[in-house]
Amino acid sequence: MTERYTAVLDRIVDGETAVLLLEDDGTVVDERVLDVDRLPEDGRHEGAVFDVELADDDSLEADDDGPEANDDLETMSYRPSLERDRREEAQDRFDRLSERLSDE
Template sequence: MSETYDAVLDRIVDGEHATLLLEADDAVVDEYVIDVMEVPEDGRHEGAVFHAVVRDERIAELTYRQEETTKRTENAQDRLDRLSRPLSDEEN
């Protein structure tokens, strides 16, 4: 039986292991550590978003989602920008 998730590359350790956080309903539901060579090359960076298929408790497929990665990065930057503004800027 297969299950599908959004997966976010949280970190790469020692250039060898990639930690993926699996998400469902906007919450992290599991974590997998896989060989970094199993990650599509264009998505081998922190914050990359993937479509993940889990089968038999293993990640069977990973598809890099460039548009979703860009969208999440831009949303995070917007939040940081808003939080870094002085309160006096918020009032105007």
């Protein structure tokens, strides 16, 4: 059985390691660390949004060495339209918060 999540690229460390935040219904529930080379090329930037599928834990071999440790990532697809929508929503929220309150 696979689990599906939305993942956001939080950061790239030293140009080699990517940190993905996994979200379930808009809440961060976990993170995955992997080699940047495993990301789709057009999604190798902070804030990139992906659909990911994770393998069932029972099918994995235990290995705690480096970014590939506990490698349960089965598929990943870049979602540029979802990324754009999320950026626009965040900007709208910021704009509303930065408006002056009325004098009432």
